[in-house]
Amino acid sequence: MRLLSNIGSYFLLMGRTFIRPERHSILYRQTMREIEKVGINSFPIVVVISLFVGAVITIQTNFNIENPLLPKYLVGVTVRDSLLLEFSSTMVALILAGKVGSSIASELGMMRITEQIDALEVMGINSASYLILPRIIAAVLFFPILCLLSIMVGLFGGYLACVLGGVMPSNDYIYGIQYAFYPYYVGYALTKTVFYAIIITSVSSYFGYHVKGGAVEVGRASTRAVVQSSILILMANLILTRTILS
Amino acid sequence: MIEVKHLYKSYDGTFVLNDVSARFEQGKCNLIIGRSGSGKTVLLKSIAGLIEVDEGEIWYDQHKFSHLDSRARREIRKEMGVLFQGAALFDSLTVEENVLFPLEMFTRQTRAEKLERANFCLERVRVSGSNGLYPAELSGGMKKRVAIARAIALNPRYLLCDEPNSGLDPETGIVIDNLIKELTEEFQMTTIVNSHDMNSVLEIGDKVIFIYRGCLCWEGSREEILQTDNEALNNFVFATNMAKQIKRP
Numbered sequence: 001m002r003l004l005s006n007i008g009s010y011f012l013l014m015g016r017t018f019i020r021p022e023r024h025s026i027l028y029r030q031t032m033r034e035i036e037k038v039g040i041n042s043f044p045i046v047v048v049i050s051l052f053v054g055a056v057i058t059i060q061t062n063f064n065i066e067n068p069l070l071p072k073y074l075v076g077v078t079v080r081d082s083l084l085l086e087f088s089s090t091m092v093a094l095i096l097a098g099k100v101g102s103s104i105a106s107e108l109g110m111m112r113i114t115e116q117i118d119a120l121e122v123m124g125i126n127s128a129s130y131l132i133l134p135r136i137i138a139a140v141l142f143f144p145i146l147c148l149l150s151i152m153v154g155l156f157g158g159y160l161a162c163v164l165g166g167v168m169p170s171n172d173y174i175y176g177i178q179y180a181f182y183p184y185y186v187g188y189a190l191t192k193t194v195f196y197a198i199i200i201t202s203v204s205s206y207f208g209y210h211v212k213g214g215a216v217e218v219g220r221a222s223t224r225a226v227v228q229s230s231i232l233i234l235m236a237n238l239i240l241t242r243t244i245l246s
Numbered sequence: 247m248i249e250v251k252h253l254y255k256s257y258d259g260t261f262v263l264n265d266v267s268a269r270f271e272q273g274k275c276n277l278i279i280g281r282s283g284s285g286k287t288v289l290l291k292s293i294a295g296l297i298e299v300d301e302g303e304i305w306y307d308q309h310k311f312s313h314l315d316s317r318a319r320r321e322i323r324k325e326m327g328v329l330f331q332g333a334a335l336f337d338s339l340t341v342e343e344n345v346l347f348p349l350e351m352f353t354r355q356t357r358a359e360k361l362e363r364a365n366f367c368l369e370r371v372r373v374s375g376s377n378g379l380y381p382a383e384l385s386g387g388m389k390k391r392v393a394i395a396r397a398i399a400l401n402p403r404y405l406l407c408d409e410p411n412s413g414l415d416p417e418t419g420i421v422i423d424n425l426i427k428e429l430t431e432e433f434q435m436t437t438i439v440n441s442h443d444m445n446s447v448l449e450i451g452d453k454v455i456f457i458y459r460g461c462l463c464w465e466g467s468r469e470e471i472l473q474t475d476n477e478a479l480n481n482f483v484f485a486t487n488m489a490k491q492i493k494r495p
Contacts, residue, residue, distance in 0.1 A: 022351055110337075119334040122294050122406075124323035125350055 010206045013068060015130035017136070017202075030134035031141075038135065042148070045099060046092055050083075050150040053091070054157025055165070057082050062167050070115070072168050076176015079158045079199065081185070087161030088150035089189040090237050093196035097229040101204035105225035108208025109218035117209070132205040138246045139197035147193040149175045151186075192240050196233050247272050248293060248404060248436050253302035255288055262288045263299065264460040272403075273434045275427050276452035277441055277449040281482060286298030287408060289457060294328055294406050295319055319484045324352055327435075329407040329426075335381040335387035335396070340344065341368070342377035345395045352400060367395040371425060387418040391425070398429060405430065405437040416445055423450045445485060447471065456482065 021027040061078045108131060111117050120127040155177055162170040204225040211221045248270040255263040262285045270276040280286045291297040293304055295311065304312040314322070335344050345364040349355065355363070355435050368374050371391040381389055390410060397405060407426060411419030423439075427450040430437040441447065447454055451468040458464075458478045466474065471483060 026350065052254075114332055114333040115330040116336055118291075118296055119328065119330060119336075121296060122323055123327075123351065124320035124326040125351060168280060 007176050013128055013206055013209060014202060016126060019126065019129055019133045021129055021133065021163050023127060027134060031137045034134045034138035037141050039146065042096060042099060042146060045095065046146050046150050047153050050153040051097060051157040052104050053087060053159065053160050054079065054083065054154030055161035057167065058158035058161040059167050063132065070105045071171035073176035074177055076166055076173040077179050080155060080177040083151050083154040084185045084189050088154060089192040089196065090233065092147060093193065093200065093233050094230055097200050097233060098226050101200050101225045101229045102222045104201060104204040105208035105222040106218055108205055109211035109221045112209065112211045113214055113218065116229045128209065135205060136198060139201045140194055142189045143193045143197040145188055191244065195240060199232045199236060200229045203232060247307055248438065249305040252294060252470060253292060254300045255272065255292060255297065256300060261424060261460045266462045268455050268462060268465065270436055270438050271453065273300040273431060274452035275430050276438045277446055277447055277454045278438060278452040278457060279441055282442065284457045285460040286440050286457045290406055290408055290438065293438065294326065295402055321458060324400060325403045327402035327405045329393050329397050329410050331409045331412055332424045333393040335389055335393055339371065340377065341379050341392050344392060345399050348396065348399045363399060367399050371395045386413050387422065390422050398433065401433065403433065403435060405435045407437065407439045409440055411443055411446060420445060420449055426450065
């Protein structure tokens with residue numbers, strides 16, 4: 001029953017979120033602020049993680065296909081497809097659910113318990129639309145950029161593993177990452193990222209917006225936002241993969 | 247004028263408001279007093295439309311607020327200024343941006359006109375010169391003043407204040423109270439102040455209503471409050487031993 005009630009109030013909140021904003025200029029300004037907060041500020045973590053994961057996938061793949069019958073460039077192919085199909089969309093989304101999701105839930109939760117959301121409501125402002133819509137738009141616009149960045153940095157990480165770590169000849173790696181490339185995979189990764197962006201921002205906003213009580217509840221809402229977003233991302237991954245790649 | 251008629255509100259079968267009716271006059275400071283948990287915050291939030299009552303009517307002049315849809319309520323809310331207990335300033339905005347906020351949302355004025363109005367409001371509450379500060383950098387009293395400036399930015403007809411001097415020392419509390427009274431008289435607003443501070447009651451209470459266990463138990467002026475025989479009110483007003491000794495003669 002509680003699950004159904006949560007799903008119901010989530011959709012009611014989304015109904016209030018996706019309506020015409022009070023002022024488009026304010027929506028634009030808020031969206032730019034959110035792009036900085038949820039997007040640009042996530043650059044460092046995405047770069048660092050993607051760089052190391054790219055290098056590690058290269059080393060592990062090379063270690064696992066030590067077979068004279070298999071050409072070395074297959075390592076490059078595997079790294080590229082791993083990044084494109086799964087890591088740079090789903091794994092990065094799970095990382096962002098932790099970083100961005102907890103930040104959104106705790107920020108809105110604090111606004112709720114300090115009556116800032118009530119202040120918006122009594123001013124006659126649709127607080128859901130004012131607070132949540134810019135976050136969703138910012139994430140939908142910017143998460144695909146983070147996904148592309150992750151792919152590029154991950155591939156570069158693999159290259160560094162070849163050049164600096166001497167894992168395999170870098171020529172083979174570069175040939176591999178270009179071999180049998182399907183641009184469709186990029187579209188697939190970006191499509192998934194857009195869905196994940198909506199899940200992370202809307203679910204986290206839902207938990208933050210409905211906080212009741214004090215600081216302990218804000219912490220709980222933040223944890224629930226990350227856990228529920230992560231589960232939904234994994235479920236969406238299965239459904240989208242089945243739908244798009246079959 | 248704001249009027250509430252036969253308001254009922256219950257949580258899990260317990261009545262928090264039980265047949266409360268009252269009238270709050272324009273140009274006067276109307277105080278709602280009562281012990282913690284007596285239902286005064288629920289009453290104020292019901293009047294503001296933040297809590298839906300189970301039964302009863304809330305009137306803002308000729309508008310039956312309690313029966314309006316959200317769009318029509320929004321129009322009345324634009325004429326409403328609310329001062330929250332914790333000030334509820336937006337953390338991410340500076341003092342100036344906080345006061346500009348309602349002007350940017352609801353007016354078509356130029357940037358210069360909005361700034362002029364914001365600065366006027368800040369000067370009116372005596373907080374000029376702090377425009378670039380963030381709420382976290384302000385004292386409790388200054389936060390309340392900025393919140394009042396934000397509340398009056400749109401020239402509201404109704405001002406609702408939830409415990410405006412809670413967390414403040416008595417001297418600063420009186421300054422805030424007097425500011426509310428001055429603004430009420432100057433702009434002829436209908437002001438409702440929720441308080442359990444007797445200093446406020448005796449300083450600014452043009453009309454006082456006492457809520458006891460969710461019911462309206464007494465109403466009158468600040469002068470009458472000292473002579474009343476109402477036992478619950480006397481227990482509230484003269485709670486300390488020293489106050490009881492003052493009352494005895």
